[in-house]
Amino acid sequence: MSDAELPIGPDPSLLLVDDDEVFLNRLARAMEKRGFVPTRALSVAEARVALAQRAPAYAVVDLRLEDGNGLDIVEALREARTDARIVVLTGYGAIATAVAAVKMGATDYLSKPADAEEITRALLSRGETLPPPPEMPMSADRVRWEHIQRVYEQCDRNVSETARRLHMHRRTLQRILAKRSPR
Template sequence: MTDFDTQPTVLIAEDDDTFRDRLDRAMTKRGFDVRAVASVADAERAIAGDAPDYAVIDLRLGDGSGLDIVEALRLRRPDARALILTGYGDTPTAVAAVKLGAVDYLAKPAAADEIIAALEAPDGQRPAPPEDPILPDDARRQHIEHVFQEVGENVSQAARLLNMHRRTLQRNLKRYNADRPVTD
């Protein structure tokens, strides 16, 4: 997809600042030239300027649908490989994403290695399923704990970011800590 002497480019369109920054660092560490944006409008401008080799696109952005970005990328650069990354997955949206040209549709949280495997999988071939798949409850727990840690364990701020009542977050955190085995 790219010359051997240049880094592959990837557009990350994600409105969750924490997740976008984490993914940006992970992809940069793995040899990608990253362009990270937070909106459909910014993504479309980035594609119009110099369309990337790859794109990781959140389905729901503040100013519209990530599907619009997939379509814009396909029109500007048909050989580019895009995937939809979302916490709001459903079958009709996954089908629409693939019809528009996305190579895959992954649920958050997804690891950088999983994202790269999906982006670089040969056409018509899906990457192997994870050896140790994460259960939905565990994924939710990890996301909540990650957001809580990212805001310096500030319950009020984490609850706002998670769109959750403060007391509900406190109960979840208490339950998660009670579920952990005690080790010496």
């Protein structure tokens, strides 16, 4: 089933919460093309303001934000609108956080980098069944490389600090960073 075949419903309002402004803007444009009406928030504080103005039918919330935890937004949205469809995104996928997100009211939980097609499927899927797998999922090597790049950027491109946080040998990390991204 393609994105075009999934019904959005009568209320296309969508709250996007992520502290990565470039990703947030790209995702907002992609979701507009799919028929949603997105509102952007770069922080928990901005998301709370947006929720106070209008509780959206759909939300995509990053788990870790600079000023707090995305689960706070999930909880606030669930209180404001019980029928909201909420997808939690994270760069640090772990079973414990996925369970916590679903218990707090998230509809689904996706690891970054997730594309607009995956997010749309997760937002619009109904019932107890999982959405179908993506047509061209990223390889395990690509997911690993993306995670390493994200942590490297968060450490201000400091190889030693990145290696310490990833529990890797610094020279191993340097070799990985010197290579091109896998497909």
